[in-house]
Amino acid sequence: MTESRRELSVTDIRGVPNTTMAVRVFEHGGPETLVYGEYELDDLGPRDVLVKVLVASVSGWDIKYRAGLPRVYAIPGRSPFPLPQQLGREAAGTVAAVGQEVSQFKIGDRVMAVTHPENPYSRETARGLGNLSTGIAIPGHQAPGSYAQYVVRDQTLWLPVPEGVELEQAALTLWPFSTAHRVVADRLGVRLGDTVIVAGASGGMGLATVALARLMGARTIAVTRSATKAAALRDTYVDEVVVVSDHEAASAELLELTDGYGAEHAVDYTGDPDVLRLLVGGLALGGRLLVAAGEQASQSLPIGIRQFVSLELTVLGIRGARANDTRVARDLLAAGRIHTPVAAKFALREIAQAHVWFEENRDVIGRIVLDPWA
Numbered sequence: 001m002t003e004s005r006r007e008l009s010v011t012d013i014r015g016v017p018n019t020t021m022a023v024r025v026f027e028h029g030g031p032e033t034l035v036y037g038e039y040e041l042d043d044l045g046p047r048d049v050l051v052k053v054l055v056a057s058v059s060g061w062d063i064k065y066r067a068g069l070p071r072v073y074a075i076p077g078r079s080p081f082p083l084p085q086q087l088g089r090e091a092a093g094t095v096a097a098v099g100q101e102v103s104q105f106k107i108g109d110r111v112m113a114v115t116h117p118e119n120p121y122s123r124e125t126a127r128g129l130g131n132l133s134t135g136i137a138i139p140g141h142q143a144p145g146s147y148a149q150y151v152v153r154d155q156t157l158w159l160p161v162p163e164g165v166e167l168e169q170a171a172l173t174l175w176p177f178s179t180a181h182r183v184v185a186d187r188l189g190v191r192l193g194d195t196v197i198v199a200g201a202s203g204g205m206g207l208a209t210v211a212l213a214r215l216m217g218a219r220t221i222a223v224t225r226s227a228t229k230a231a232a233l234r235d236t237y238v239d240e241v242v243v244v245s246d247h248e249a250a251s252a253e254l255l256e257l258t259d260g261y262g263a264e265h266a267v268d269y270t271g272d273p274d275v276l277r278l279l280v281g282g283l284a285l286g287g288r289l290l291v292a293a294g295e296q297a298s299q300s301l302p303i304g305i306r307q308f309v310s311l312e313l314t315v316l317g318i319r320g321a322r323a324n325d326t327r328v329a330r331d332l333l334a335a336g337r338i339h340t341p342v343a344a345k346f347a348l349r350e351i352a353q354a355h356v357w358f359e360e361n362r363d364v365i366g367r368i369v370l371d372p373w374a
Helices: 003-008 060-068 169-185 202-216 227-233 245-258 273-281 306-310 323-334 348-360
Strands: 019-025 034-040 048-058 091-098 110-113 150-154 158-160 197-198 218-226 240-243 264-267 285-292 314-316 342-347 367-371
Touching: 019 240, 019 306, 019 348, 034 150, 034 348, 048 169, 048 197, 048 273, 048 306, 060 348, 091 169, 110 169, 169 202, 169 367, 197 273, 202 218, 202 264, 227 240, 240 245, 240 323, 264 273, 273 285, 285 306, 285 323, 348 367
Parallel strands: 197 218, 197 264, 218 240, 264 285, 285 314, 342 367
Antiparallel strands: 019 034, 048 091, 048 150, 048 367, 091 110, 110 158
16 A cells, blocks of 8 residues: 555545554553554644654663553653553654644654653753653653654654654664763763773663763773673674673673773663672772663662762762753764664554564664554
């Protein structure tokens, strides 16, 4: 079936779609709870943009949302996670229609979804913490996401795709790289010549973190339990890889790689208490540990008060990115300085298979791309 014939089945008399093929979750559970079907679109408001989604993605968050994480996980200052929900935080496509008051875009423009929206009137934004701003609904979290052929969103939730950038890369860049920029540049303050250890470096956020740390002139060390992942990680932005089969041996290897001094920074995307102990053991005096696995981590840090004092240890958290982090990520993408590997591609109607593939191929490096029109 041609693209134009597919569109005819979901348009009203004005030629503007009023329904869309999409995937929604009506109850928590396995991949079988992902329901592909035709759903009504929201009305196009005066400041809204209707986007034809050409690329979406599958993320770890989508898996957790589908499986039931929202039942036990709440974000301070944000609304609960609803059901039914249309998953998908990342997207890129073309503008299909615009509201009467839209000034930023015109029909045919290539756009990428804003993955870290801010409420400009929030007190947190006024404090320079737009990533913590209240009073917003993030697509794929509290608002309908990008698992669809068409989505309607306010014009402020889209950015132009830089000239020369493929839509696939546009869809996969802003979420991980803007967050990673806040990790390395703001929270950790990575400097030229520093060493950064990253646990969970094979995921989207982990790969973005080692990429930006390396761009900033730091040496990067990945920690992994998988020998298969180790070989693949060495082909990315990682300088050294430590395979953790024995924690004592891994700890000794981390110190050996830093000439017995230890690393200035460590980032954890696993939430594993044993991994956290390993990272702390690999830090230099005055080192900084950033914990970025809040929803799946243990309730308490496996670090004693004595370690905080004797190491003068700094422990940091991270929750998303700010508008400036998004700007930096987009500029780096436009300059061709960052790239996200793609591990697999699925049609949107194959979403259940895509989720199964994600869960069964944890040793594979790269993201999953969804094509809503395949």
